[in-house]
Amino acid sequence: xxxxxxxLLSVKTRDDLIAIAHKNRIPIDKTLAKLKYEKxxxxxxxxxxxxxxxxxxxxxxxxxxxxxxxxxxxxGSIKRFKEHLNPRSSxxxxxxxxxxxxxxxxxxxxxxxxxxxxxxxxxxxxSWYNRAVVEPVMGFCSKEEYEKFIxxxxxxxxLLYEDNLKIIKFWFSISKEEQKQxxxxxxxxxLKRWKFSPVDMKGQELWDKYTHYKEQMFSKTHTNFSPWxxxxxxxxxxxxxxxxxxxxxxxxxxxxxxxxxSLLPDPNVTMxxxxxxxxxxx
Numbered sequence: 630x631x632x633x634x635x636x637l638l639s640v641k642t643r644d645d646l647i648a649i650a651h652k653n654r655i656p657i658d659k660t661l662a663k664l665k666y667e668k669x670x671x672x673x674x675x676x677x678x679x680x681x682x683x684x685x686x687x688x689x690x691x692x693x694x695x696x697x698x699x700x701x702x703x704x705g706s707i708k709r710f711k712e713h714l715n716p717r718s719s720x721x722x723x724x725x726x727x728x729x730x731x732x733x734x735x736x737x738x739x740x741x742x743x744x745x746x747x748x749x750x751x752x753x754x755x756s757w758y759n760r761a762v763v764e765p766v767m768g769f770c771s772k773e774e775y776e777k778f779i780x781x782x783x784x785x786x787x788l789l790y791e792d793n794l795k796i797i798k799f800w801f802s803i804s805k806e807e808q809k810q811x812x813x814x815x816x817x818x819x820l821k822r823w824k825f826s827p828v829d830m831k832g833q834e835l836w837d838k839y840t841h842y843k844e845q846m847f848s849k850t851h852t853n854f855s856p857w858x859x860x861x862x863x864x865x866x867x868x869x870x871x872x873x874x875x876x877x878x879x880x881x882x883x884x885x886x887x888x889x890x891s892l893l894p895d896p897n898v899t900m901x902x903x904x905x906x907x908x909x910x911x
Contacts, residue, residue, distance in 0.1 A: 683882035697801030
């Protein structure tokens with residue numbers, strides 16, 4: 630059942646419309662959930678504008694890393710994070726495969742060149758952790774290169790920590806079933822088909838191998854100074870809101886909380902990695 634013309638002519642407020650919907654058993658739950666999401670998102674984005682201004686004023690350097698399996702929602706989240714920020718002091722880094730020259734250099738060199746400058750926030754859509762999971766799974770690096778990386782990355786991140794560069798590392802966690810559904814959606818939607826790649830096609834087939842290297846990465850690179858933050862992303866909208874809340878909760882910026890929205894992330898959605906944690910992408 631839908632709203633009738635007399636319903637719309639008789640209402641003056643949103644509450645009136647909701648009351649009519651409930652009285653006439655008109656399904657509006659999805660619409661209300663979407664409105665609530667959009668309202669929360671706008672308020673969190675307002676907080677982010679204040680955070681960015683404070684970071685610029687204090688010349689801080691912030692790198693936010695988004696890692697996870699394909700279709701986990703990394704790009705969509707970054708889009709919402711950055712949507713209303715000043716482009717002069719925020720940018721997205723999504724490096725393509727290394728050139729022949731870069732392959733002969735120290736692995737971290739090309740990432741060092743794109744680290745945040747004073748007063749800047751940089752969002753990494755995948756990062757140096759390509760070598761921790763994607764590259765060994767797909768055979769894009771040797772065993773020796775992988776093992777050298779795993780030894781060096783905590784030292785590399787500790788140097789950045791000592792140099793007062795703030796790193797937040799997100800792992801966007803998605804279930805195998807949800808990933809399959811999103812792959813199918815991409816293939817069936819001409820506007821999203823560009824997102825699907827040959828590497829994506831291997832995601833389901835090599836699920837267990839991805840899991841093995843993901844767990845190795847956590848156990849070797851989760852540190853007190855640079856912890857992994859796991860975000861459950863089967864619900865994309867919830868994941869966006871909670872990951873934004875987490876970042877905002879990490880800074881004591883001027884004007885924090887003026888939007889009157891909760892800045893405490895839901896621990897059932899966003900949590901620090903621990904070996905005993907129950908994960909959805911095992």
